[in-house]
Each structure stands twice: as C-alpha cells, then as structure tokens.
Amino acid sequence: MRISTNQLFDRSIKSVLDNQGDISDIQQQLSSGKKLLRPSDDPVGAAKVVRLTEELDQIEQFKRNNDLLKSSLDQEEAVLRNIKSSMDKARQLMVQAGNGIYGDIDREAIAIEVGQIRDEVFDLMNSRNANGEYIFSGYQTGTPAFIYDPTATGNKYQYQGDDGVNKIQVSENVNLQANSNGKEVFEDVLARLKTSITASTATSASSTITQQAAFDQFHKDNYDLLTPANNDYRITVLPGGNQVQIDNIGTGATVGTVGYTSGEPFTFKGIEFNITGGPGNTVDFTLQPPEKENFAEILNDFYIALNDDNMTEKQFREELNDALVGTDNGLVSLANANSGLGGRLNVASSVYVSNLDLEITNKQARSDIEDVDYAEAVSELSKQETALQAAQATFARVTGLSLFDYI
Structure with a gap:
C-alpha cells in the first residue's frame, strides 16, 4: 500500500485535532461539572435526565403549592379560633341572662356586649386573605361571604357565596381542600327543634319542651320529610280521665300512653303538656320542620330578645333556649371544621x-447520570494530554521523511 505525502499530513493533522477535541471535552466537563455535554454523548442517559428534570420541576411546584396551602389553612384556623372564642363568650352571656335575678337593666347591658360580639363574628365570617379574596365565599372569592339586609323578612344575615371549595394539588395524586365555604361552617347550623299545638278540644292546653335531648331524639326518629301528615300527633284523654293516648294522625299508630291528671303537667318525649279537660278531649300537636341559622343570625335574634321590653318571661325563656341550642350546634360545626382543617394540615405535612x-x-x-466524576476526568485529561503529545511528536517525525530532506 502506497501512502502519499498528503495522506501523511492529513492523518497526522486529524490525529492531533482529535486529541485536542477530546481534551477540550474533558476540560468542559471539569469546568461545568457535567459529564453529558451533548445528547449524543449518551442518548439514553440524556433522555433520563430530561425526564428526571421535569419531575424535579414538578416536585418544586408541589412544594410551593404546599406552602400556599398551609398558609391558607393557618389563616382559616386563626379565624375559626377567634370565632369560637367569641361564641364561647356569647354563650356565657346567654347563661348570665337566664339568671332569675337579672332585671331589664342587666339584660340591656348584656345586649350591648352581645351586639358587639355579633358584629365581630359577622366581620370574621367575611375574612379575606392577603390577595383580598373572601375566604368563606366558596368559588365566589370576590363576593363577601355574608351580607346584612335589615329589610329582609326572614334571615337578615344572608350567605352570598356558593358551595364550592378550592383545592390545591400538593403531589401527583393528592389534591387538598384549601378553604371551607361559609355555608357549610356558618350557615347550615341546625336551629332548636320545636313542636306546636295546632288544635284542641280541651278547656286549655299548652306545651313546653323541657328535655331538649329527649325531644331531639324523638324528632330525629319520627320526623317524616316526605309525608308532612305523618308529623301530626293527637293526644286523647282516655275514658276514666286518668290516662292520655298519643297517636300519629298520619299513620294511625299509637306511640305512647301516659298517666294524666287534668290541669297538671305530664311529659312525653321531652315535651311537657298541661291540659285541662276530660275523657274524649283531644289536643293535636305537630313536629316542626328542622330550620337552620347562621352564627350572626343566632346572636342577632338573642340581641333583639334582650332589648324587647314587651316580651314575657316565658317568651324570653324560649328565645334563650333557642339561642343556647343554636350556639351549641354552632360550636359543634366549628369543631368539625377545625377537625377537617387539622386533618388536611397533617396530610399536607406528610x-x-x-x-x-x-x-x-x-x-x-x-x-x-450527568454529573462528572472528577477523579476519573482528571485521570482522563492526563491520558489525553499524553496522547496529544505523542501525536504531535509523531507528526514532526513523519513530516521529516520527505525526499527533500536528503537532497
């Protein structure tokens, strides 16, 4: 095989340039700390690096989302804690107002403080976050959760948000609720369950709920939402005049028999009846449908009762019992909201x-995959430097073999 002078030169130059390129690559690896300078260095490894980088970017976003979620939940927790403190104070005032030795002046003083608590609770239910968004408005974050309408015939404190809850993704498969809507926490508070006398053939008849827990259980077990007639009951004074029988008018079923003395009270399922009448007289009563009130409305109703000088003591006691039961149910709602919030915080931390x-x-x-092994790279650099020196020395020797050197 014959090799021309041009081929000798080309091969020698290529050898030198290749070694210089290898040295340049190793120098870039050492300066950048990266083993993969271009995808062609390791196509499979480069694809893995891209995928891992995307996953790390996603995890970083999840961490930011988690911080945002915790901030939102911490703020909501602070608001709920303040509302609970206010409702606890209001309940103490309700108990004080029920003290038999308190007169009108005392109740007026209590009314002033209850009014201030009502306004504070109303403001807290309309709390906003750092972005100016209403926390408890559901998806309607630009709308106040509650408004006060003094001209309304029913509830004057009205919910303006919706049932929505905002969720934040904190991992690939976990989305956590970032807020509670005011309807669930503050609006859907069960009011005191009641009954009322609807008809009577007796000389007189009255009823009062004296054992709320027993009546609540009776109401829960027997109230029929679909068939209103099944919520109507009839008390009949039996022959002999020493017993009454209670029947469900809708179903015709007898639900109880109680000892009876005309003009003296008797109790059935937590309801105290006082009936004056003889055998054959009847008294009809009905289970009223469950109603719901929000926190501000409960406090406002009690505030109005405290300031009503025309209200009888019996009427005030009814209003007081309504307020106490509503407040207790509200505190249960707050406790449930706090439990859910605490659970979400625990999940977020995990x-x-x-x-x-x-x-x-x-x-x-x-x-x-991509980071350089410095010990290996330095060793490779020394190796490539030696190879380059050999290529350069060989080039000088080979280029000196021309016939012109002998002429």
Missing part, C-alpha cells in the same frame, strides 16, 4: 416530607 424524599432520590439519580 405529603411535603414525601416530596422531599422523592426530590432527593431523583436528584441522586440525575447526578449519577
């Missing part, structure tokens, strides 16, 4: 730790 672990694992996997 997911955050999981994301940190996953981030460390992915970073390690990406580092194993």
